[in-house]
Amino acid sequence: MRGAGRLWTWFRRLPVVARLVLAVALTMSMVLAGAAGLVYWRVQTALDQQLDDDLTTYRHSLDQAVRAGTPLPPGPSGSLHQVLDERGRVLGSSDAVRHRRLLTAAELSAAARGRTVRHDVGPLLPITSGTLRLQARRVTTAGQARIVVAAVRRGHRDEALRELLGQLALASGLTLIAASYVGYRTARAALRPVERYRRGAATFADGAQDLRLDVPADRDDEITRLGHTLNHMLDQLAAASAREHQFIADASHELRTPLTLMRAELDVALHRPRTTDELTETLRSVDTEVGRLVTLANTLLDLEQLASGEHIQRAPVELARFLDDASAPYRGAAERDGRAFEVECDQETTVEVDPRWLEPAVGTLLDNALRHGTGAIRLRAVAHGGRLRLSVSDEGPGFPPDFLAHAFDRFTRAESSRTTSGTGLGLALAAAVAASHDGTARAGNTSPGAVVALDIAC
Template sequence: MSFGKKMSILKTSIIFRVTLWYSIFISLLVLFMLVSAFMVSGSFADAKHRRELERSAREISHDKEDYESFDDGIYYAIYQSDGSVSKGAFPKGFQKDLAYNGGQIKEYSVNGKTYYYFDVKFSNGGSSWLRAMMQKTSLNDDVMLLFIVMVLVSPVLLTVIIWGGYAILKRAFRPVEQMSQTALAIQREGDFSKRIVLGPKDDELHRLGQTFNHMLDSVEASFEREKQFNNDVSHELRTPVAVILSESQYGSDYADTLDEAKESHQIINRQAKRMRELIDQIMDLSKIDSGRIQALSGLNLSDLVAGRLQEFQKLCQEKSVTLESVIVPNCMIQGNELLLLRLLDNLLSNALKFTKDRIEVKVEAADGWTYLKVKDNGPGIPQEDQAKIWNRFYQVDSSRHKTEASGSGLGLSLVKEIVNVHQGQIYLASQIGQGSQFQVAFPSLSIDH
């Protein structure tokens, strides 16, 4: 990889940017600390020198025996009452005839240097007085040495801190890098089974990685469902298409009489209707999955069911099935009329497909819910199949199906989706040999609406 490309990657790296800002902040902080230390140390040194000057002068003023003209960086001079110098030493160029300052520390500058001087009278009651003088310095040697050491050590310390910070950030952002690599691998290979390998930690980034893995679980499950759905659709369409092709070929090549041709046409018609029903169910499921459905509005479920049962009565009579209904009037819900008609048709056709000789339909309301119940007295659904009937293209064992009425396996799946759209619930009660009852519960809508 070229140097330019590496630099381009670095510039777009969060770790690099965070380290850069972190380094700038630390550098400024260290600089501020050094400047502050220099200023504070200078202030402390200055105050210390002033205190030392005054203390030394006062000690000598109480005991002349301790007098020396120069001691530990301090010059001393004894003045007579007329301001003349009796004896002492002065810094080079210091003006000797400065007036008595009355016990205050003052400054005097000469030859580019500044001196403190302090005057105090001797305690023996005489008229002579002592002047102490010291050069003003910001830092003493020890403090200056410490400051120089800090300046020299700071670059090394900064380098260690910046490198350590970068290493820590890189390690902390490892789950993010793994997420990026996993996403790229999925994009390249189309393998949705890949996951981020995470350690036992429980920090924010590891929780983000876990969330990403959960998302991949959902994506993989959706992908597998979609793939299975496509396979099932292909399988379900292949049979009627094969029958249509076969019968049309037979009718064209081998049908010698009108009755034989009519029989082939009837078979073709039944298979075409089956294909249309399958496609209609798929289209309805697709609309629900994509959210392309009309808004729900208030409607009278009692009137909707009663109207549909009048049409369904004829189909029951043709099959010698008794249709019984108990419909409480004016049961209002919030719903989509077309979807509810599809739901009702699927439940009724399912009941008609499997019942022996009776179907019961009820509409009633209680405790804020409106209930639609469809019951048949068919063979019932085995317990192990009851949770699976809502899956797309799932069909209970063929022994339960009537040969002439085999379905697509999408009807109850579509019913379940329609119920979810209406924020309702659906229940199945079934026992072998005693039939099945599907109960749908919708949130009731006040009649005032």
């Protein structure tokens, strides 16, 4: 068992091509050995049957001659005979075996008890002279028992079998060599794309960003599917790298302004002694910028989490209750501003969404309508055909026409909204939530006002 374990460990350490060729060679060896064994057995059986038939016929003729007391008849070419008494003394024999005992003591005893003895003299290999096949049987004549031994030479039979063995060995060897060569070439050809993919992946690991593997489009096998999988992985890695660079660029760009303002406020406060009121005002300003930083950082992290493929955990949600919960903080603000607030939806509808993400997206749209719009705010929801359409509209001036094409880009704000607080990430977050729900976001103008709609799968 320990030796087999070491052999298996050695085999597993071999290159894949070597393992495949070795496996093919071993399998073909067993198949060829089985086929050669079957052919040899069939030929040997046919030759032995013919030899046994001739030997049995000759022995019967010898038995009849001994019983009748007539001279022993000649047998087929290469045949021999001996007639023995029960003690093993030779009473008559062919000249070639006159002084040679063809039966052992045990075989002589068995024949004397009435058994038919069959025996081969000499091996098939190595080549020797005087190989025989014999049969011996007891014959009773004139009240006396005689042992009649009939034998034929096996030279032609053995020569035919040795020739067959040589031919089978030669044919099997050539077939094994050809099969191993074909297996080697096939394995190399099959694994050549894998080696090409490996070199491509190594190039990507060395810093190449736009690398894609050359995968044939006219086939669909395991290697081709591996290539498509690797290309998909490379796409994901490239997208992750792009998101990382985008996140770093966005964070460095947007965090610079509040940090600079905070540093300026603190420098002014430390430049000369300040009164309590002045310090309080400075701390309030710093607190405002800190709050902006926290909001900005949280929003950036939310966007990154959504873009990185965060799994949406859908759950059955009562649409009316969900909209009431999402709009509750903004309904009171609208009433304080004297603005109407309407929510329209089917009271009996249940949808499959992730409220953890969809609720802040709806809140962002309502907050934008409160801060940048005027007049009534309407939140509508319609579920149909496995899709949920959420829209928030107001009666304000609407979006500037040149802003609509970039409404959902990060840090994009209309000129009219730059005087109000905000990070320019609200609509980008809403669009990311819609995309994570297999949906889209759309912004447009109505008459009067603006509308932003999310169309998602539910």
